[in-house]
Amino acid sequence: MVDFDxxxxxNGLKVYVHEDHSTSLAAVNIAYNxxxxxEKEDKTGFAHLFEHLMFGGSKHIPNYDEPLxxxxxxxxxxxxxxxxxxxxxxxxxxxxxxxxxxxxRMLSLSFDPKVLEVQRKVVVEEFKQRYLNQxxxxxxxxxxxxxxxxxxxxxxxxxxxIAHIEDATMxxxxxxxxxxxxxxxxxxxxxxxVSVEEVKQLSDKWFGxxxxxxxxxxxxxxxxxxxxxxxxxxxxxVPLNAIYKAYHMPSRLTNDYxxxxxxxxxxxxxxxxxxxxxxxxxxxxFNNIHAYITGSVDPGLLVVSGMLNEGIEFGQAEDRIxxxxxxxxxxxxxxxxxTKVKNQAEASLVLSEVELLNRAMNIAFGALIGNPNTINExxxxxxxxxxxxxxxxxxxxxxxxxxxxxxxxxxx
Numbered sequence: 001m002v003d004f005d006x007x008x009x010x011n012g013l014k015v016y017v018h019e020d021h022s023t024s025l026a027a028v029n030i031a032y033n034x035x036x037x038x039e040k041e042d043k044t045g046f047a048h049l050f051e052h053l054m055f056g057g058s059k060h061i062p063n064y065d066e067p068l069x070x071x072x073x074x075x076x077x078x079x080x081x082x083x084x085x086x087x088x089x090x091x092x093x094x095x096x097x098x099x100x101x102x103x104x105r106m107l108s109l110s111f112d113p114k115v116l117e118v119q120r121k122v123v124v125e126e127f128k129q130r131y132l133n134q135x136x137x138x139x140x141x142x143x144x145x146x147x148x149x150x151x152x153x154x155x156x157x158x159x160x161x162i163a164h165i166e167d168a169t170m171x172x173x174x175x176x177x178x179x180x181x182x183x184x185x186x187x188x189x190x191x192x193x194v195s196v197e198e199v200k201q202l203s204d205k206w207f208g209x210x211x212x213x214x215x216x217x218x219x220x221x222x223x224x225x226x227x228x229x230x231x232x233x234x235x236x237x238v239p240l241n242a243i244y245k246a247y248h249m250p251s252r253l254t255n256d257y258x259x260x261x262x263x264x265x266x267x268x269x270x271x272x273x274x275x276x277x278x279x280x281x282x283x284x285x286f287n288n289i290h291a292y293i294t295g296s297v298d299p300g301l302l303v304v305s306g307m308l309n310e311g312i313e314f315g316q317a318e319d320r321i322x323x324x325x326x327x328x329x330x331x332x333x334x335x336x337x338x339t340k341v342k343n344q345a346e347a348s349l350v351l352s353e354v355e356l357l358n359r360a361m362n363i364a365f366g367a368l369i370g371n372p373n374t375i376n377e378x379x380x381x382x383x384x385x386x387x388x389x390x391x392x393x394x395x396x397x398x399x400x401x402x403x404x405x406x407x408x409x410x411x412x
Contacts, residue, residue, distance in 0.1 A: 002359055002375050005196045011212040012184025016363050016372055017199045018191035026092040026192035029360040030102055031368050034180035035082040037152040045159025046176050048079040049123050056115035058105035071097045079157050082297040083368055089357055092193035096202055103206035120165055127162045135238040146230050147246045147301055147404040151223035182213040187367040191360040230404040240307040242408040243317055247397045249302045258381045259393040264302050265341040266333055267291040274324050285312050285320050297369055302397055314407050325398050332391045346379045
């Protein structure tokens with residue numbers, strides 16, 4: 001059980017405090033309710049660009065990292081389709097430094113044109129290195145728009161087109177900041193060797209004076225049911241042929257999400273999974289193969305992906321994948337097999353909560369999706385899944401009409 005207290009500032013900033021006096025550290029996690037799904041289709045990649053810009057200097061602090069490092073702290077951030085998350089750890093007796101730094105950049109970025117140019121180049125280079133110049137790097141640039149036709153999950157967090165970042169103006173940047181980087185569009189979690197009263201005092205002092213803005217209300221286009229299979233063939237200079245198969249699955253906000261997650265584990269989590277045992281170890285069709293989910297807040301994807309061994313044709317590999325899936329559809333998962341993956345999933349949750357920072361992140365994520373106590377409820381939802389639920393979910397997800405497939409060919 002992860003205990004926490006909560007309060008809300010007058011400007012709408014939600015604050016959660018998790019006391020852990022067994023450590024000398026404190027973690028501060030600020031999650032903004034904006035991800036790549038909140039971008040305009042002709043201006044994508046902005047959420048990720050802002051992750052970089054937020055370290056480029058703020059109104060009163062030209063260099064974010066330097067004062068944090070001086071007090072023994074470290075920090076990082078990440079962007080997803082659903083949120084943007086900033087986090088740091090430092091000695092608890094230097095906690096006020098974290099409040100000073102985070103409040104100043106929530107109040108206002110420096111909006112220095114030189115910083116924009118530097119970070120624009122960094123993001124463009126990241127786009128090229130990670131997505132364009134790396135084997136299989138462009139898969140998600142292709143798979144997302146194949147699987148999604150309406151929902152903004154159809155573009156990757158890095159952006160739909162590199163030109164959107166190259167052409168970003170200071171006006172675009174200001175507009176994005178003023179819309180999303182608001183206290184009433186964020187949650188802050190403070191964890192570690194702290195007290196609720198201390199956090200309240202520091203929150204009022206450093207964040208209380210930041211003005212709130214217009215509430216952001218999402219009204220995203222919803223993805224319609226996929227009624228036909230979709231297919232795309234790619235060819236590039238990659239080591240092996242590969243297959244990617246994406247199936248639509250339930251939202252993270254539903255209990256069905258946990259059922260689908262466990263079904264994916266039975267199918268393709270680790271070397272004891274059905275796909276690995278049959279198609280890698282026994283039949284030697286694939287060099288490696290996995291099944292996993294995107295973990296999306298809105299309805300996401302269950303993905304099966306693998307690299308074929310040399311000499312294996314795509315048709316043969318597809319048939320073998322379909323055979324393994326068909327076994328899953330025809331017969332219920334045996335109780336011991338389902339229990340094993342349930343226990344693995346719960347163990348992963350427990351392990352993730354060992355780290356103070358992970359606890360802070362998990363509380364923040366739950367708060368953003370409407371339930372900060374998600375951190376304490378997920379294990380129960382996992383253990384509540386039974387074989388009937390798993391069988392029904394597998395038959396719902398694994399239909400040919402619900403599948404988008406990419407054959408990624410290695411150039412000969």
